[in-house]
Amino acid sequence: MSVTTAPTVQPMNLTTGTFTLNRSERPAGPAATTLSVAGRTLKKFFRNPQLAVLGTIQGAMFLLIFRYVFGGAMAQGNVPYVDYLVPGFVVTGLLFSGMTTATGVAEDVEQGFFDRLRSMPVPRSALVTGRAVADTVTLTWGMLVTVAIGFAVGFRPDGSVPDLLLALGLTVAFGFAFIWLFVLLGLLAGNAQAAQGVAMLVFPLSFVSSAYVPVDSMPGWLQPIAENQPLTAMVNAVRSLALGSPEAAGLTGTTTHWVVVSAAWAVGLVAVFAPLAVMKYRRTA
Amino acid sequence: MTITGTTTGTPIVEAHGLSKRFGKTQALDGLDLVAASGQVVAVLGPNGAGKTTFVRTIATLLRPDGGTLRVDGIDVTKDPEQVRRTIGLAGQYAAVEEAMTGRENLKMVARLFGHSRRSAAAAAGTVLDQLGLTDAGDRLVRTYSGGMRRRLDLGASMVGAPRLLLLDEPTTGLDPRSRIELWDAITAMVNNGTDVLLTTQYLEEADQLANQVVIIDHGKVIAQGTPAELKSQAGRDVIELHACNPAEIPQLATILAAVGVEDPRVDPSTRRITVPVDGGTAVLPTAVRAIDEAGLHVEDIAVRRPTLDEVFLTLTGEPVDEAA
Numbered sequence: 223m224s225v226t227t228a229p230t231v232q233p234m235n236l237t238t239g240t241f242t243l244n245r246s247e248r249p250a251g252p253a254a255t256t257l258s259v260a261g262r263t264l265k266k267f268f269r270n271p272q273l274a275v276l277g278t279i280q281g282a283m284f285l286l287i288f289r290y291v292f293g294g295a296m297a298q299g300n301v302p303y304v305d306y307l308v309p310g311f312v313v314t315g316l317l318f319s320g321m322t323t324a325t326g327v328a329e330d331v332e333q334g335f336f337d338r339l340r341s342m343p344v345p346r347s348a349l350v351t352g353r354a355v356a357d358t359v360t361l362t363w364g365m366l367v368t369v370a371i372g373f374a375v376g377f378r379p380d381g382s383v384p385d386l387l388l389a390l391g392l393t394v395a396f397g398f399a400f401i402w403l404f405v406l407l408g409l410l411a412g413n414a415q416a417a418q419g420v421a422m423l424v425f426p427l428s429f430v431s432s433a434y435v436p437v438d439s440m441p442g443w444l445q446p447i448a449e450n451q452p453l454t455a456m457v458n459a460v461r462s463l464a465l466g467s468p469e470a471a472g473l474t475g476t477t478t479h480w481v482v483v484s485a486a487w488a489v490g491l492v493a494v495f496a497p498l499a500v501m502k503y504r505r506t507a
Numbered sequence: 508m509t510i511t512g513t514t515t516g517t518p519i520v521e522a523h524g525l526s527k528r529f530g531k532t533q534a535l536d537g538l539d540l541v542a543a544s545g546q547v548v549a550v551l552g553p554n555g556a557g558k559t560t561f562v563r564t565i566a567t568l569l570r571p572d573g574g575t576l577r578v579d580g581i582d583v584t585k586d587p588e589q590v591r592r593t594i595g596l597a598g599q600y601a602a603v604e605e606a607m608t609g610r611e612n613l614k615m616v617a618r619l620f621g622h623s624r625r626s627a628a629a630a631a632g633t634v635l636d637q638l639g640l641t642d643a644g645d646r647l648v649r650t651y652s653g654g655m656r657r658r659l660d661l662g663a664s665m666v667g668a669p670r671l672l673l674l675d676e677p678t679t680g681l682d683p684r685s686r687i688e689l690w691d692a693i694t695a696m697v698n699n700g701t702d703v704l705l706t707t708q709y710l711e712e713a714d715q716l717a718n719q720v721v722i723i724d725h726g727k728v729i730a731q732g733t734p735a736e737l738k739s740q741a742g743r744d745v746i747e748l749h750a751c752n753p754a755e756i757p758q759l760a761t762i763l764a765a766v767g768v769e770d771p772r773v774d775p776s777t778r779r780i781t782v783p784v785d786g787g788t789a790v791l792p793t794a795v796r797a798i799d800e801a802g803l804h805v806e807d808i809a810v811r812r813p814t815l816d817e818v819f820l821t822l823t824g825e826p827v828d829e830a831a
Binding site for chain 2 (some may be wrong): 243244245246248249250254255258261262265266269270332333334335337338339340341342343344
């Protein structure tokens, strides 16, 4: 006859009564706090298959749909549609990453993570900055995956290598700029579901732009909106760089023009939304 | 109101006329409280009494509209930074990261409190050991039970070795066993010399953990004292019975009135009669005998501890839910 022993539960070490924990006199500074928070957010992303894999697959799926389902109907004069599409797709992908930022921030509010951090003696602005840094890393990763898939489905840019690298760099900068908007939306929404709803604004923003089709193919009343929103400038800059010239992208103006305009938009977005996000976060009601 | 503790010196929490309003709701309405260092203070009250608002104000998450609040002598509005160095907060949610291990969670918080890599690892190890989580320490928190998460959350609030631990409803939603484990963990903190201020809706919890109990309602302190003082004042045992026959309720109520110290309360819809008594178990046989002699019938009769509702009824003269 065999005797099975119940698994022993580790007893709490409570009888001893005392234990020693040391206090540190100097809490973490801005840089250390930013890194800690960023590290945690990255772990959350890469250890959460749902976030890491689904986000990637979703992007790839849309790229394939646009490339193979709509691609034939949307052939552009100067270049194959796949060359036209991929730069636009990479830039709008930033907004879809942004939705993850908004819901992630809202979850942090909802689940008390921000409360814990705000009750600690660390710089409050660093907590939001850590989030922005981490999400810039994850969107860069997502962007590189998208570009790789783009190459796999026939994307062959004519731009020089420095121009292509500049295009990638600009895209990361645009992503960083948009993150602040989404951090603010997440803070304002306060819970993940509401954040997801608010973040839906990325759909009109991404479709009413030059990302998938040329602006001059849109109805007249829609053109001024599409023409004058940040995403169009960013897509135009990245596309001009990637395709080697604005003409190849079906655009007027010089590449420099589009780079400057889009960079100005990015700076503007950070200048407006970063202080608002930090203020909202700091505020102790 | 002053709570005298075992040690003298600067009170750990000192609130005078503290007020905070959210829209139409006056969450804190001139709350006065002085809690000496060296003890566990339980803030007891129903939902919406202002408990969480009070804790969040101490934790510098909310700025009071009026009044003063000092933590270990430091004014929360003038020097919130210094207050944050003094406190550790465990809120109503277990604010631990699911995608990290227990050890990683604790190390991160320790690093934020300024520990070096090595000393953060040591502190995390100590805390895990203290909370009986060493075996689970390198597992993702995602795999933890609710009780383990709460314990880890408690650990995260203490890994920076705060002077004052703030626990907002630490055991809400836990099963009885996990609750008792958490109580043990909190008791260990206290033995280690950390002051604790916790909120709870459970009289029993306040009784178990606290040297001093403060009852608040509508953002004001309505009673305070040691658990024993409050129980003798407002927390008498209760005899509760359910009548078999609604027609017998008046007679049963008369019998209970004879053994009780207040008028019996009758709930006709459930045929329940309750009455506060002095020396519960001694009085019960008397009541049972009287019911038997009168030839009446009850479904059940028992002595039990008073509920928070009943304490409130006694202290405020109105039931919790109608007190708005």
